[in-house]
Amino acid sequence: MRFTPDSAFVADVLDIVDTIPPGRVMTYGDVAAALGSRAARAVGQVMSHYGSDVPWWRVIRAGGHPPIEHEDRALPFYLAEGTPLVTSATAYRIDYPAARWSPS
DNA sequence: CAAGTGACTTTAT
DNA sequence: AATAAAGCCACTT
Numbered sequence: 185m186r187f188t189p190d191s192a193f194v195a196d197v198l199d200i201v202d203t204i205p206p207g208r209v210m211t212y213g214d215v216a217a218a219l220g221s222r223a224a225r226a227v228g229q230v231m232s233h234y235g236s237d238v239p240w241w242r243v244i245r246a247g248g249h250p251p252i253e254h255e256d257r258a259l260p261f262y263l264a265e266g267t268p269l270v271t272s273a274t275a276y277r278i279d280y281p282a283a284r285w286s287p288s
Numbered sequence: 289c290a291a292g293t294g295a296c297t298t299t300a301t
Numbered sequence: 302a303a304t305a306a307a308g309c310c311a312c313t314t
Contacts, residue, residue, distance in 0.1 A: 223310035224296040251295035
């Protein structure tokens with residue numbers, strides 16, 4: 185049960201994610217909103233299957249956390265791109281208010 | 289058309 | 302801060 189790569193939804197999501205510049209991020213909900221939809225979960229599924237071809241680490245959750253189970257792999261990218269982060273003793277989160285970006 | 293599946297979001301414990 | 306529950310959307314069976 186996987187998303188069809190021919191779906192317009194998939195193409196749009198990948199296109200938007202690919203548009204996010206380094207050092208900036210968007211939440212799943214924002215990406216969905218950019219598509220005129222609220223399918224945050226659907227966006228997550230697209231990333232899960234086709235995220236390999238786009239900067240998936242620039243798409244995070246509402247609380248400023250990277251995709252579940254992938255936060256450790258995403259951290260190096262943030263450090264390298266200078267993405268606003270709020271580090272903690274045991275974890276970290278994105279400084280969403282400062283890093284948030286929307287297509288113009 | 290109905291049911292199941294998520295890299296989600298929000299609100300309430 | 303961590304969990305739980307309910308709501309939502311696109312897609313597959």
